[in-house]
Amino acid sequence: MPQKLQTPIIIINFKTYTESTGQKAIELARSAEKVTRETGIQTAVAPQLAELATVTKAVKIPVFAQHIDSIKPGGYTGHVLADSVKEAGAVGTLINHSERQLKLSDIDEIVKITKEKDLISCVCANNPTISAAVATLEPDIIAIEPPELIGTGIPVSKAKPEVITDTVKLVRKVNSKVTILCGAGIGHGEDVAAALKLGTQGVLVASGIVKAKDPYTVIREFADASKR
Amino acid sequence: MPQKLQTPIIIINFKTYTESTGQKAIELARSAEKVTRETGIQTAVAPQLAELATVTKAVKIPVFAQHIDSIKPGGYTGHVLADSVKEAGAVGTLINHSERQLKLSDIDEIVKITKEKDLISCVCANNPTISAAVATLEPDIIAIEPPELIGTGIPVSKAKPEVITDTVKLVRKVNSKVTILCGAGIGHGEDVAAALKLGTQGVLVASGIVKAKDPYTVIREFADASKR
Amino acid sequence: MPQKLQTPIIIINFKTYTESTGQKAIELARSAEKVTRETGIQTAVAPQLAELATVTKAVKIPVFAQHIDSIKPGGYTGHVLADSVKEAGAVGTLINHSERQLKLSDIDEIVKITKEKDLISCVCANNPTISAAVATLEPDIIAIEPPELIGTGIPVSKAKPEVITDTVKLVRKVNSKVTILCGAGIGHGEDVAAALKLGTQGVLVASGIVKAKDPYTVIREFADASKR
């Protein structure tokens, strides 16, 4: 992973908000790309599946899927095949987001599939213990997000710094290489700076940017804060 | 629905086969479009989500999603929002395919969402009883597919004609308008003709076309058989 | 069903409350039994699975499971086999409660299993449309419970009488025999009387009784109101 994506990194999860659906997904991705061009700080976006192909065509920053299934090619109507997101131009995928939680055996299987297909895996975890469990599966990225703070505007890096430091400590015991991000409630540059200071290599952020009046300004603020 | 799609109709479910992933999805959709142009028989395709936008741009025949979730815009990472498939150009969606079965309350909710968003709903059902239950929810299309025949090449219309006639009978008791399709094992023109003779208005087909050596020829055979 | 259970009927769902766990489950079941003995009104109880055998031994009123799975005997660790609840003395089971919703095909399969095993099926439904869909599967009992009122103390029979009358109307169109119950927010005798007047044959009730200071008194009030 480190060879593929530079850190610190800001990954923007588009979720299924109106503000990031259809044509708006492209605009949002372009704002992120602009910030990367201006600041040199790595940004990435995770739009909905139906917009994956159009977003990857529109921007040069890395694009993630929000989810893939633990399947190989075959008869799996309505599921998400790794090959299809890769052919659509995605470089990686979120896995096990707290809004799309998976069975442990599926997380294990999906991480293995991403390695085979040379996709970057970003596995989400709710708490430090789960982060450590995930770390043993050797994904490229772990994103710790306490679900109770998601979408609240109360930044994990300030409200629950111990969640981050505990995560870093427990994860590093079992995995020295994985990139660690944090998320939930991140809305200001200082939240990003705090996250980095606590030992993470970046943030996974959604509503703080997607639902902002001016997303570009917020992404730029995040990027500037990442330079410390 | 009848005002939106003409019958008889051949809906091709691309599933997650290698033969219908990426660029191949576009070729397959073009074969279906060619048959419709040549024969006047309605075809439609249901590619994977990541290919929805590129397929809808490439062809003029109706394109379905393979699945949408029972969600409104919001924080639902990794889920499929009706608005996103609609903005990608889809005119409808499969729902409750036997490989992606849903809770009853989700089927009810998704059918309601498709009505709001003016999308065509095609709800799949495993047997005649379930078809009748689905029919009370008033979707546009019901597709009866006995799961034990899916992918076998043993056509439901010949191996289990009573499944189709029972379905038509039970469904019509509670719903006089819904379009009824059948699927599973359909591989030859005569299977399609048999399905229509048993009271259906078309077929939902996957491997019989997707995995055929020459998909165009099979679709054409299906279309010719649909003219009776 | 009518030959098995008389109506009006009050079915008490014990859920997984502390007030209905362990020894307390037996006391609660005995209160219901006492009311039936005193008033002649049919009551029934649905304790947790781990207490099924002890409750059926302690009382003579009908005992339901809260859930069974769509399985036959075999290798299904952690699932609930119809045979096991029957051997534990249950006469029936709740199915698809809004807190334990099932795939449509599983509801269909479980109703069929209850018929084979001569168990009474009580399928729960969230709204009138879903109730009608369920009715086509021909269960013994349907219980309509708007999830937004469950546990609120706001009785469906008074707050949303049209949900009940619409359910009765839609269900009777497709099934003339099924017993119709309603639930959610039922806390007083007058709520039960209102439910019966709106066309139901009884109530499915949980917190209104389980969490009452004196459950016996509430069950008695319900039974008295059922006599009209």
Add this chain to the structure above:
Amino acid sequence: MPQKLQTPIIIINFKTYTESTGQKAIELARSAEKVTRETGIQTAVAPQLAELATVTKAVKIPVFAQHIDSIKPGGYTGHVLADSVKEAGAVGTLINHSERQLKLSDIDEIVKITKEKDLISCVCANNPTISAAVATLEPDIIAIEPPELIGTGIPVSKAKPEVITDTVKLVRKVNSKVTILCGAGIGHGEDVAAALKLGTQGVLVASGIVKAKDPYTVIREFADASKR
């Protein structure tokens, strides 16, 4: 755990077989108890939930539930509350059996609940990687069972010894205390002896005993082989 259960241990998973349902569950548990009395080797049984209370009353060996849910007391119809299995006399529970797989966050939560309630946790895992992930959650017992061998009669300890040795190695890297069992295909004393020699502290077994013509003889053979 070591203070609660001695090792080597033979845990018999009753699953939902006819041969272990109802009265037969009690007989089977008594066979296990008899072997423990005769040989001093620890056996334990995991009957279905509806038989938990009767089995715990009938025997003195430890009894496990096959599954509990990640819930606290409340409105969770059809779910399995830790308190209820404890009040029914269980000393622990299987978690995440390959036939009842769970989301990672639920496994984490259930292990925490078992600690609070002083229940023994036995988390099942499909492969060495998943075993290591589970080990970081600090359950009392891990049972590695390759799903492809379950119920086959092909013993994991002989067919795939490297699965066991890899599991022991990966688990011990992150957890020095957890008891490690193996399962799948175990049918003879020599399979048990092989499992112990490979570094486990016992076996989790189902059909090899439950479906044996004479379960007592097989359990006795397992116990004798455990003495080495």
